[in-house]
Each structure stands twice: as structure tokens, then as C-alpha cells.
Amino acid sequence: xxxxxxxxxxxxxxxxxxxxxxxxxxxxxxxxxxxxxxxxxxxxxxxxxxxxxxxxxxxxxxxxxxxxxxxxxxxxxxxxxxxxxxxxxxxxxxxxxxxxxxxxxxxxxxxxxxxxxxxxxxxxxxxxxxxxxxxxxxxxxxxxxxxxxxxxxxxxxxxxxxxxxxxxxxxxxxxxxxxxxxxxxxxxxxxxxxxxxxxxxxxxxxxxxxxxxxxxxxxxxxxxxxxxxxxxxxxxxxxxxxxxxxxxxxxxxxxxxxxxxxxxxxxxxxxxxxxxxxxxxxxxxxxxxxxxxxxxxxxxxxxxxxxxxxxxxxxxxxxxxxxxxxxxxxxxxxxxxxxxxxxxxxxxxxxxxxxxxxxxxxxxxxxxxxxxxxxxxxxxxxxxxxxxxxxxxxxxxxxxxxxxxxxxxxxxxxxxxxxxx
Numbered sequence: 001x002x003x004x005x006x007x008x009x010x011x012x013x014x015x016x017x018x019x020x021x022x023x024x025x026x027x028x029x030x031x032x033x034x035x036x037x038x039x040x041x042x043x044x045x046x047x048x049x050x051x052x053x054x055x056x057x058x059x060x061x062x063x064x065x066x067x068x069x070x071x072x073x074x075x076x077x078x079x080x081x082x083x084x085x086x087x088x089x090x091x092x093x094x095x096x097x098x099x100x101x102x103x104x105x106x107x108x109x110x111x112x113x114x115x116x117x118x119x120x121x122x123x124x125x126x127x128x129x130x131x132x133x134x135x136x137x138x139x140x141x142x143x144x145x146x147x148x149x150x151x152x153x154x155x156x157x158x159x160x161x162x163x164x165x166x167x168x169x170x171x172x173x174x175x176x177x178x179x180x181x182x183x184x185x186x187x188x189x190x191x192x193x194x195x196x197x198x199x200x201x202x203x204x205x206x207x208x209x210x211x212x213x214x215x216x217x218x219x220x221x222x223x224x225x226x227x228x229x230x231x232x233x234x235x236x237x238x239x240x241x242x243x244x245x246x247x248x249x250x251x252x253x254x255x256x257x258x259x260x261x262x263x264x265x266x267x268x269x270x271x272x273x274x275x276x277x278x279x280x281x282x283x284x285x286x287x288x289x290x291x292x293x294x295x296x297x298x299x300x301x302x303x304x305x306x307x308x309x310x311x312x313x314x315x316x317x318x319x320x321x322x323x324x325x326x327x328x329x330x331x332x333x334x335x336x337x338x339x340x341x342x343x344x345x346x347x348x349x350x351x352x353x354x355x356x357x358x359x360x361x362x363x364x365x366x367x368x369x370x371x372x373x374x375x376x377x378x379x380x381x382x383x384x385x386x387x388x389x390x391x392x393x394x395x396x397x398x399x400x401x402x403x404x405x406x407x408x409x410x411x412x413x414x415x416x417x418x419x420x421x
Contacts, residue, residue, distance in 0.1 A: 017155060024157075024160040085353075154337040158279070165272050231346050
């Protein structure tokens with residue numbers, strides 16, 4: 001349902017916004033499989049012994065695992081030009097094409113004959129799914145007014161989280177029956193529903209207006225025009241430092257739980273189910289904070305929380321992992337509405353998708369740096385706790401960048417961003 005004030009603006013629970021959330025769910029389901037099944041991937045393609053090193057316990061060394069995950073992260077750099085295409089071809093076209101192709105390659109990864117084959121095939125699909133989740137947020141921001149925007153972005157984040165959680169739960173409950181190959185093959189299920197979702201997704205009216213303009217900024221590069229360079233640099237720094245800690249903190253958690261602390265796979269499934277409720281609470285908290293105290297303050301507090309929770313997760317005990325993991329989910333979920341709204345509100349429609357692509361690129365580079373640093377430190381004497389501190393401390397310090405950006409709470413997209421140049 002559209003709001004009465006503006007015929008081009010919808011409520012956050014409008015069918016088109018829900019359709020975007022369902023596409024984000026598909027992207028989360030496809031992308032999170034490599035993390036949820038990492039322990040089984042390592043065992044399947046490596047050699048487990050009774051030694052004390054990561055390679056002995058997991059089957060592959062921390063360096064190999066970190067490098068593989070880093071390659072997967074780096075592959076998402078291709079989401080930069082793919083997302084930029086949405087500024088020229090339209091949000092809807094890019095969303096449907098990227099989601100369908102990404103899920104197809106994810107399913108194909110189930111047939112991988114070896115570890116590096118698995119990494120290569122999954123790496124082709126990952127940027128397509130990254131594009132889907134990025135442009136889904138852009139579409140939600142453009143479909144809604146200021147008062148509805150944080151809610152809509154929280155809904156998109158929830159959709160992605162549900163998709164990721166489904167992967168982890170299915171793997172945890174049916175590890176022996178499915179293995180990692182079965183988990184990845186299940187990507188054909190959301191792929192089959194894509195034609196139905198296609199009918200729900202519409203082109204935002206704000207994009208239609210921008211597309212009708214006689215002059216268009218160059219996709220991707222247009223986002224770094226003179227008017228936007230400072231804003232873009234600050235937003236990208238925030239994305240980079242958040243990903244420095246979230247990249248390794250989320251990528252290694254199931255391997256750490258199963259192969260180092262010897263949690264059962266079913267315990268991981270329980271953690272994910274609880275995390276779903278915690279994540280919902282975090283989204284509600286983050287949406288409330290973004291609309292009441294402002295995007296900047298809410299984002300900064302949540303960013304510090306993410307880093308502190310990551311350090312706790314890998315501090316060494318089972319209790320710390322459980323509490324730290326759930327606090328990570330709470331903080332990351334709280335971060336999404338504020339940071340997502342801010343990043344979309346600072347730039348005009350003509351370059352907003354390109355900015356989303358740049359955000360993905362900064363997140364990829366940050367996650368890659370974090371994975372390599374974390375993996376290298378953890379490889380030396382099994383120092384997961386030290387690795388977590390190495391990536392967490394810079395993130396806490398970088399959270400102050402939020403206050404170098406203007407506050408956007410309560411203002412509309414058309415009032416906030418300068419004209420593209």
C-alpha cells in the first residue's frame with residue numbers, strides 16, 4: 001500500500017518490499033552455505049588426524065581455509081560493476097538476473113571434485129548473490145519514506161538472515177544425510193520459486209524519475225563524482241572496518257565450534273535458531289534507535305558491540321562462544337538498519353546502486369584482510385582469541401568515523417543528496 005503523502009512511496013510491508021526481502025532470503029540461503037558447511041568441506045577435501053594443529057583437527061590448515069574464504073570474499077568485488085548496472089538497466093532487471101544466476105552456480109558447487117574446484121565454482125556465484133542483497137536494500141530505500149526506511153531495510157536484513165539461518169539449520173540437522181553437497185544442491189529450491197518472486201518486484205518510482213533524466217552519471221564511476229567523494233570515502237571506511245571483524249568472526253565460528261571446541265553439529269543448529277530470535281530483537285532495536293537517536297549514534301554503538309562480541313566469541317570457552325556469537329548477531333542486526341539507511345540516504349538515486357556496489361567492494365576488501373590476518377594468527381599455536389583481538393581493536397577505533405558524516409534521520413532522499421556531478 002502506498003502512503004497518501006506521496007504516490008511514489010510505499011509502506012515497509014508493501015508486497016513489493018516483501019518481494020525484495022524474499023530475494024534477499026534467496027541470496028542469504030545461497031551465500032551462507034560455505035560458512036555453515038565449512039567444517040564438512042574441510043573434512044571432505046582434507047585429512048583429519050588426532051594432532052593439535054588446525055590442519056590436524058579440521059582437515060585443512062587455517063591458511064588454506066583462510067585463503068579459500070578470502071578468495072570467496074574477493075570474488076564479491078565483481079558485485080561492484082554488477083550493482084552499478086542497476087543504475088542504468090534498472091533495479092528489477094539486475095535483481096532477478098543476479099539472483100537466478102547466483103543460485104544456479106551455488107547448486108553447481110555441490111558437484112565439486114576438490115576443495116579448490118569448490119572455491120572456484122562458488123566464487124562465480126557469490127558476487128551475483130552479493131549484488132542481489134545490495135540492490136534489494138537500494139530498492140527498499142527508494143520505495144519508502146524516511147519514517148519507513150529503517151523498517152524496510154531491517155526487513156531486507158531479516159530476509160537475508162532467515163535465508164542464511166535456514167542453511168545452517170538444515171546442515172546442522174541433516175549433516176550426515178546431506179553433507180555439504182546436499183546443502184548446496186538445495187539452492188535449486190529457491191531458484192524454482194524465482195519466477196513467482198519476479199511478479200512481486202517492481203521498479204521504484206524514484207528510479208523511473210531518475211532514468212528519465214536526459215543526462216546520466218557513468219555507472220560505478222559516477223558515484224565518485226566531486227560532490228560525493230568525501231561522503232563515499234567515509235562510508236567505505238566504515239564498511240571496510242566492520243567487515244575486518246565480521247568476515248573472520250562469522251566465517252570461522254562453525255569450524256571453531258565443531259573442530260576446536262568439539263560442539264556437535266546439532267548444537268550449531270540450535271545456536272542459529274536462537275540467533276534468529278536474537279537477530280529479530282536486534283533489528284527491532286536497531287530500527288528504533290535509528291529513528292529515535294539517529295543513524296550515526298545507533299550505528300556507532302552497534303559497531304563497537306560487534307567488535308567486542310567477536311573478541312568474546314573466540315576467547316576460549318564454550319560459554320564464551322555461545323554468548324559471544326549471540327551478541328554478535330544482536331549487534332550486527334542492530335547495525336544494519338542504521339548503517340543501511342544512512343548509506344542510502346547520503347546519495348542520489350542516479351548513483352545509489354553504484355554506491356551499494358562500492359560498499360560491497362569495501363566490505364570484501366575488509367573481510368579479506370580480516371580473514372588473512374585472523375587465519376595467520378590462529379594458525380600459530382591455535383590462537384583464535386589473539387586473532388579475534390587483532391581484527392576487533394581497529395574496528396572499535398574506526399567507529400568514530402560515523403560522526404564525520406551528516407545525520408539523516410527524518411529527512412527524505414531528495415532533500416539530502418546533492419545533484420550528481
